[in-house]
Structures are given as C-alpha cells and as structure tokens.
Amino acid sequence: MPHLVLDPHLVLDKVSIHYDGQAAPAVERVSIDVAKGDFVVLVGRSGCGKTSLLNVAAGLVAPARGTASINGKPITAPGSDRAVVFQNDALFPWLTARENVAFALRLRGVAPAERARRADELLALVKLADAGDKCIWELSGGMRQRVGLARALAAEPEFLLLDEPLGALDALTRERMQTTLLDLWTASDVGVLMVTHGIEEALVLATRIVVLAPGPGRVVQTFEPGFSRRYASGEAIRTIKADPAFAAARGELTDAIFEGEAA
Amino acid sequence: MTVTSYTERPGHKVDEADGLSVPWSRSSPKRKGVSARAVSVMTILVVLALWALSARLQLVSPVFLPSPVAVWNKFITVARDGFVDATLLQHAIASLGRVFAALVAAILVGVPVGLAIGISTIGRGIFDPLLEFLRPIPPLAYLPLVVIWFGIGEPSKILVITISMLAPVALSTASGVRGVSQERINAARSLGATQRQVVRHVILPSALPAILTGLRIALGAGWSTLVAAELVAATRGLGFMIQSAAQFLVTDVVVMGILVIAAIAFVLEFTLRRIERVLVPWAGRE
Numbered sequence: 078m079p080h081l082v083l084d085p086h087l088v089l090d091k092v093s094i095h096y097d098g099q100a101a102p103a104v105e106r107v108s109i110d111v112a113k114g115d116f117v118v119l120v121g122r123s124g125c126g127k128t129s130l131l132n133v134a135a136g137l138v139a140p141a142r143g144t145a146s147i148n149g150k151p152i153t154a155p156g157s158d159r160a161v162v163f164q165n166d167a168l169f170p171w172l173t174a175r176e177n178v179a180f181a182l183r184l185r186g187v188a189p190a191e192r193a194r195r196a197d198e199l200l201a202l203v204k205l206a207d208a209g210d211k212c213i214w215e216l217s218g219g220m221r222q223r224v225g226l227a228r229a230l231a232a233e234p235e236f237l238l239l240d241e242p243l244g245a246l247d248a249l250t251r252e253r254m255q256t257t258l259l260d261l262w263t264a265s266d267v268g269v270l271m272v273t274h275g276i277e278e279a280l281v282l283a284t285r286i287v288v289l290a291p292g293p294g295r296v297v298q299t300f301e302p303g304f305s306r307r308y309a310s311g312e313a314i315r316t317i318k319a320d321p322a323f324a325a326a327r328g329e330l331t332d333a334i335f336e337g338e339a340a
Numbered sequence: 341m342t343v344t345s346y347t348e349r350p351g352h353k354v355d356e357a358d359g360l361s362v363p364w365s366r367s368s369p370k371r372k373g374v375s376a377r378a379v380s381v382m383t384i385l386v387v388l389a390l391w392a393l394s395a396r397l398q399l400v401s402p403v404f405l406p407s408p409v410a411v412w413n414k415f416i417t418v419a420r421d422g423f424v425d426a427t428l429l430q431h432a433i434a435s436l437g438r439v440f441a442a443l444v445a446a447i448l449v450g451v452p453v454g455l456a457i458g459i460s461t462i463g464r465g466i467f468d469p470l471l472e473f474l475r476p477i478p479p480l481a482y483l484p485l486v487v488i489w490f491g492i493g494e495p496s497k498i499l500v501i502t503i504s505m506l507a508p509v510a511l512s513t514a515s516g517v518r519g520v521s522q523e524r525i526n527a528a529r530s531l532g533a534t535q536r537q538v539v540r541h542v543i544l545p546s547a548l549p550a551i552l553t554g555l556r557i558a559l560g561a562g563w564s565t566l567v568a569a570e571l572v573a574a575t576r577g578l579g580f581m582i583q584s585a586a587q588f589l590v591t592d593v594v595v596m597g598i599l600v601i602a603a604i605a606f607v608l609e610f611t612l613r614r615i616e617r618v619l620v621p622w623a624g625r626e
Contacts, residue, residue, distance in 0.1 A: 137526055157532030167527040170622035171545045181531040184541070214625040225527075232531050 085148050085235045087111040087134060087159065087268060092143035094129045094294070102141065103129050104294035109270070109287060111236060116262055116269045116305055118283035120276065120334060126294025127272045128240055134270055135161050135238050147236070157181055160229035164241040166221040168213045174224050175200065175209035181232035199227040202264075203257060219250035223257065230261070239271035243278065255281055256314055263309045276334070280304055280326055281314065288333045298333045302326050406592035411599070414592040423593055424584045426576050432604065434576035438494070438569065439562050442501035446509045446558055449502075451551060454513025458547070459539070467510065475507040479565040487572055497569040504565040505558035512554025516547030549616070549623035556612045563605050578604075 088111075094104040104126035111117045119127040132138040133145050136155040145152040147159065155161075160181070168177050175196045176183075182192035200209055203223040208216065216224065222242055229237055239258075243251045255278060262269055262282075273279055279286050279302075286300040304317050304326075317323060388408060394400060395407035402410070419428040426434070453471075456463030479500050486503075490496035520543050528542045570579030578601050585593035616623070 135526070135530055137529075155526065155529040157530070159530065161527060161530040163523050163527060165523060167521065167523040169524065169542065169545065170625070171548070171620070180528070180541075184532050184534075184537055212622065214622055228527075228531070238530075 085113045085268065086146075087236045087270065088144075088146050089130060089133060089140075090144045090146070092130065092133055092140040092145060094126060094133060094138060095141035102293045106143065107289070107294065107296055108143075109134075109296075111268045111270050113235065113268045114266050116282055116284045117271070118279040118286050119270070119272045119289060120274070120279045120286060120330070121289030121294070122291055122334060122338065124291040124294070125289035126291070127289055129294070130289075131161075131238050131240050131270060131272050134236075135159055137161075157232035158234055159236045159238055160232045160234040161238045161240065162222070162225045162229050162242045164244045166218075166225040168221055168224055168228070170213045172213070173209065174205065174211050174213065174216065177213065177224055178227045178231050180228055195231060196227070199230055200224075202230070202261065203227045217250075218246050219254060222246065222254060226257070226261065230265075230267075234267065236268045236270060239269060239273075241272050241274065244274060251275070251278070252314075256308075258282060259305055259308050259314075262305075276327060276330055277318070280323065280330060281308070281317070286330065288330070290336070297336065300326070300330060300333075302330075403589060403591055406595060410592045411596045414596045415600075418581075418593065418596065423581055423590075426581075428581075428600065431576055431578050431581045432600065434574075434580075435566055435570065435578045436604070438498055438501060438577065439559070439566055441498045442505055442562050443555070443559060445498065445502040446505035446562070447555070450506050450509030450554075450558075451513050453506075454510040454551075454554075455517055455539070455543070455547075457510065457514035458517025459543070464514075471507050471510055474503065475511075479504045480568050483568060483572065492572055497572065497574065500569045501562045501565050505562045508557040508561055509551070509554045512550050512557065513547060516550025516554075517543055519550065520546040549620045552612070552616045552620060556609065556616075559608055559612065560605065563601070563608065567601070 089107060089109045091106045091108055092104060093102050093106055095102040107126075107130060109117065109119075109130065119130060121127050129138060133140050134152065136145075136152045136159070139153075147156075152159075169180065172180070175193060178196040178199050179187075179192040182195060187195070197206070197209055200206055203226055205220060205223050205227070208220060208224070213221065213224070225242070242258075243254050246254060258269075259282060261267075269282075271282065273282075282305055283300075283302055284305055286302060287296055288298040288300070289295065290297045304323060307317055308314060391405075392408050395402065395405055395410075399405075406414075415428070422428070422430070453463075453467050457467050457471075458464075482503065483500055486496045486500050490499060524542055524546065525538055528538050533541060566577070567579035567582065570577040571583055574580040578597055582594050582597035582601075585591075585597065
C-alpha cells in the first residue's frame with residue numbers, strides 16, 4: 078500500500094552497510110527518520126559508521142540491506158534534494174565565493190544575473206555579504222564552511238546532510254558557526270542530518286540525538302534534548318549552556334557514547 | 341593537488357636570499373644580498389669570458405670554436421641577409437609554426453586521451469600500453485618510418501613532433517584527473533551535477549594545473565625533436581639552418597643557431613609559466 082506522505086521524510090530503514098573486503102558489516106540494521114524541520118545529530122565513537130550512514134542518505138554509498146528513501150522514493154544516487162556539506166569544505170578554488178555558491182544554479186541553467194543575485198542573498202544569510210568576489214584561498218576555514226553551507230542551500234534542498242562540517246574549525250569559530258547553523262535552520266524548514274564528534278555541539282543543535290556504538294555500528298540510545306528549540310524561541314546560547322539541565326544532559330550523553338567501552 | 345612537483349611557485353619557492361637554499365642551511369644575516377639570480381648571471385658571464393678568451397688565444401681553431409663576437413656578427417648578418425635562402429626570422433617562424441601546430445594536435449589528442457585514462461578503466465586499458473610503448477622511443481627512431489608512410493612533406497615533420505608531445509600531455513592530464521579529490525566530485529553530484537557536468541565543471545578545472553605542466557614539458561620535448569624533424573628535407577627552420585651550416589662547416593652559424601634555439605626555448609618556458617600563473621592562480625595554495 079502506498080501511504081500518503083504529508084511531510085517530507087528522509088528515512089533509513091534497517092540499513093546495513095558492508096564494505097567490500099571486510100569480514101564484518103560496518104553498520105547493522107540502523108533506522109533513522111528525519112522529518113522536515115528536524116535537526117538529527119549522529120554521534121558515537123570512531124568506527125560506529127555515522128559517516129557511512131550519512132553517505133547512504135546522500136546516495137554515495139549503497140546499503141547492503143535495508144532501504145534509504147526520501148519522500149517514499151528510494152535513494153539510488155546523490156541528488157540536490159539532499160545537499161551535502163563536507164568536513165573539508167570541498168569548494169572549487171577556480172571559482173570565486175559567489176560562483177561557488179551559484180554552482181547548483183549554474184548546473185540548472187539559471188541565467189548569470191539571476192544566479193549572482195541569489196548567491197549574494199545566500200552569502201548575506203551566512204554573514205559573508207562582502208566576500209562574493211573573494212577567491213577561495215583568501216578565506217579562513219570558518220568562512221569557507223559558510224560558503225559551503227550557502228552553496229548547499231542554493232540547491233534549495235529539502236534536507237541538509239552535514240558531515241562534521243565544523244570539525245576542522247577552531248573552538249571559537251565553531252561556536253559562532255553553531256549559532257549560524259541554528260539561525261539558518263530556524264529560518265528555513267529544512268530537515269538536517271548531521272554527523273559530529275562534539276558532544277556539546279550535538280546538544281546545542283539537535284532536536285534528536287542518535288547515539289551509535291561501533292562493532293558493528295548500531296543505535297544504542299536516542300535523546301531529544303530540546304535546547305535548539307529553546308534557542309529558536311529566543312533564548313541566548315550562553316544562557317542555555319549555563320543551565321544545569323545542559324550540564325546534566327551532557328553527562329548523560331557522554332555516558333551513553335562511552336558505554337561499554339573498556340576504560 | 342599533487343602534480344605541482346615540476347612547477348616553482350611563489351608559495352613553494354625556497355628562499356633565494358640565501359646563498360644555499362637547502363633546508364639545513366639556516367639563513368644568516370651575513371649572506372644577505374647574494375641571490376641565486378646574481379650567481380647565475382655571474383656564471384654566464386664567466387662562461388662567456390672563458391669562451392672569448394680561448395677564442396682570442398686561438399686555443400682551438402676558429403673553424404671549431406668561433407669567437408663570441410664572430411657569432412654575434414653572424415647573428416646580425418643572418419638576421420638581415422639570411423642563410424640558405426631565408427632570414428633568421430623566417431627560419432624561426434618556420435620552426436615555431438611546426439612546434440605550435442604539433443602542440444595544438446597534441447592537445448586535441450592528448451587531453452581527451454588523458455581524460456579517458458584518468459576516468460575510465462577501459463580507457464586506461466586501451467591507451468596506457470600504447471603510450472608506455474611510444475614514450476621511451478626517441479623521435480629519431482620512428483622518424484624514418486613516418487617518412488616512409490607520409491613522405492617528406494610538412495605533415496610528417498609535424499607528426500613526429502606531435503608524437504613526442506603526446507605522452508607528456510596525456511600522462512599529465514591523466515595524473516591530474518586521478519588527483520581530483522573525491523570529496524569535490526561528491527559535492528558536485530550532491531548539488532545535482534550529472535556525470536557530464538562533473539567532468540566539465542569539476543574534473544577538467546581540477547586537472548588544469550597538471551595539464552598546463554604537461555604542456556610545458558611537451559613544449560620542451562617538441563622543441564628538442566624539432567631539429568631531428570627538420571633534418572629531413574626541410575627548406576626552412578632553425579634545425580635545417582644548423583644542419584646546412586654544419587655541412588659547409590660554417591661553425592659560427594651552427595653556434596648561433598644553437599643559442600637562438602636555447603633562447604626561444606627559454607622564452608617559451610617563461611611565457612608558459614606566466615600563463616599558468618594567470619590561468620591557475622589557485623594551484624599550490626590549497
């Protein structure tokens with residue numbers, strides 16, 4: 078029975094991932110459901126397959142068993158309905174920042190003037206209004222990630238897939254980027270699936286945290302922290318982080334991540 | 341990018357303010373002001389002086405070693421009145437024409453072949469053995485066969501030069517293509533790029549620095565094949581000029597011709613580096 082899809086959903090259903098030449102599966106029977114407006118964060122120790130799962134959602138890796146689907150349609154290849162932002166920005170250095178942002182529009186044959194206008198809007202959205210003409214190598218790491226984010230948004234995706242986008246940034250820049258991410262997410266109705274190593278980052282950003290454990294990768298726990306909703310309704314990020322509830326949640330999440338690991 | 345090993349870029353350049361530019365020689369204030377360029381100029385001047393001195397003292401007969409002044413005078417007369425029915429400029433233009441015709445042919449064939457090698461397994465299976473077979477053969481060895489097949493006209497000269505340029509162009513392109521970061525390709529695909537668009541918008545521009553390096557190497561290879569190609573029944577060209585002069589034992593024209601060939605090669609190399617800097621300013625800065 079084809080069921081009616083009211084809201085767009087990005088669904089991984091009992092997905093197992095098995096890489097060629099490896100005895101054990103990397104991920105076994107993991108199910109994740111991202112609805113529009115969700116901010117789902119995958120955390121877990123190294124080797125738990127969080128990036129592999131993101132790549133399945135992106136259509137870059139095919140699951141051995143189980144299905145990945147978007148709005149009920151199976152995912153077989155990458156598509157601009159699920160734009161990816163990578164850890165190393167993966168920007169194109171032969172293009173300016175503006176041209177990078179406009180890349181998806183250029184692929185679709187949007188007229189140059191129109192795509193420059195859209196790109197400038199998006200650059201302003203990620204607070205890089207003046208950087209349009211800059212070359213990529215003139216930008217700092219944080220600025221590059223902003224350009225990468227704007228480039229992904231230009232594709233007007235229903236879902237954003239973020240593969241440790243802030244992993245390579247210094248602590249201060251990372252904190253600033255977290256609020257940028259939250260602002261973008263609040264302003265749009267995009268659904269986000271993000272992989273991160275940062276425990277605090279996961280708590281600040283996520284509407285739902287999925288904790289994975291390695292050997293083979295599987296879901297061990299799910300949290301719904303709710304701090305990002307508080308940010309969305311106007312509370313300052315510093316106040317949220319100073320809340321004792323935040324510290325308690327951090328302890329709980331840390332325990333969940335390191336549970337079962339020989340100390 | 342990994343294929344910038346031949347190129348010398350501002351970012352990578354070793355500190356020339358030092359007399360020694362190896363990592364273990366620390367810059368010391370004492371050696372300040374001795375630049376590599378100054379040393380190079382000195383070297384050239386010393387070689388010229390030794391040459392002039394030995395010619396002046398007639399250590400070697402002028403038939404074998406004409407003096408720098410004689411060579412310079414020859415340069416003026418050949419430039420003005422010509423040698424074997426053509427002026428120096430006409431010889432140079434004939435040679436440059438052949439090399440550039442060959443370069444265009446080598447780009448038209450070599451870049452697609454390199455793309456095929458880098459992108460597809462079948463392409464690599466087809467072209468890799470062919471190129472590996474062709475690459476080590478000196479042009480003089482296949483020149484006679486080319487003449488048997490295509491005669492002694494202009495096309496066979498251009499063909500020989502093209503063959504010598506093909507391998508560097510194709511192999512550099514292929515290694516450039518293989519060096520394209522997977523993440524960049526994935527990013528483009530997730531932004532909606534088709535395979536064709538990935539090649540056009542990601543792989544080709546990513547490989548451009550490597551392709552340009554390949555062209556630079558190819559131009560060097562082609563320029564050195566030129567003389568060999570012009571030995572075969574040419575009526576014009578720098579190689580032909582040198583060859584005719586040698587037959588008449590006009591050594592000053594031979595020496596002058598060699599210096600002109602060297603000077604042109606130097607200018608070509610310099611120009612291509614300039615072009616690289618304009619076309620691929622991002623190379624080596626990632």
